[in-house]
Amino acid sequence: MKKKILLIGILLFTAKTFAQQQKLDINSTTISANYGYSDPSLFGISAEFSNNYMVIFRHYTTTILNVSATQMEYDNNLVKVKGNGFAVEIGRRFYRKSGRKSGVYIQWLLGYSNTNFDESTPLGNFHGTYSYWSAINNDLGYKIRVGKNLSIDPSIGYNWKWEVKGKGDIDNIYSDNFVFRCGVKVGYSF
Template sequence: MKKSIVLIGTILVSFSTFAQHEKLDPNTVTISANYSFSDPSLYGISAEFGNSDFFLFDEYTSTLLNISASQLNYDNNLVKVKGNGYTIELGKRVYQKRGRKSGVYLQWLIAYSSTNFNENTPLGNFEGNYSYWSLINHDIGYKIKIGKNIILDPSIGFNWKWEVKGKGDIDNTYVDNFVFRCGVKLGFSF
């Protein structure tokens, strides 16, 4: 995990030199493929919608929607299994510079995730479901415009999960509530 965070930091510094910080139309939409290394790891589609009024940051903000497949490794000291599921995140992003939709930003998301397990192990069939809600899900990143419409968007952050009681063979004791994450998005603005 530390190597991933160092890698994302290096990418942020390296690409910031090439970033174009021209003003974008406030109604710009960015559609991206995303990957986030965490617990669970996420990969999917992200949509960022242009300008929106939010508290004191009227021209600084945009709205995000991430729909991702999730993958979680579960280890209860007896068996190690891998589960698959989905995650939906909705939130706001605040940019550092007024009227710009690139450069340094902070974002916070509300998330729901559900992961199903169904795997044969030496101890028998392992079945269950792990799910959580998250209201404390923050990232800092650097949205980089490459060329006219291509966007590279690395970020790092953390997630504090409010777990729903595990079902089946899942015991939430073996899953961390507070996790760090790093991710990257590659997309197209129009």
């Protein structure tokens, strides 16, 4: 009798686990204009691919790709200069309830950013490059559906940057490794 109960328990657990990891037949992509205030600040295009929704532990997951221009102010206590560059981030978004394309979510992103500085200052020409990798880059947000295809997506989060050694006049001791950020996306789903 104990073996039958144990076998039934194992079968139920296996069936439940399989049901939670099965792919859902929902195809949708959201393209958004994004802005993120941080160090560096980001503005660009974001794509959320939900044609690979999966239910994992009762959460809905999607794939996120962000391609952004960056802008950063660098201050080394002698001069303040502004630089421009790019950032690329890819990762996963986990919605709170399965079966939904909106609502509360957390997301994890893997990112790379490169910002170039080239500006004339009273102390001479300032030239350099600041870049970093990030694997601890998380956000908490709420995707709000406005009508059938439009969405507004505010978020807050943090980014722990693994800086690449600065080039030229850039010294990484004048930039923070751990930064907070907030942002908003306005998107269209199809």
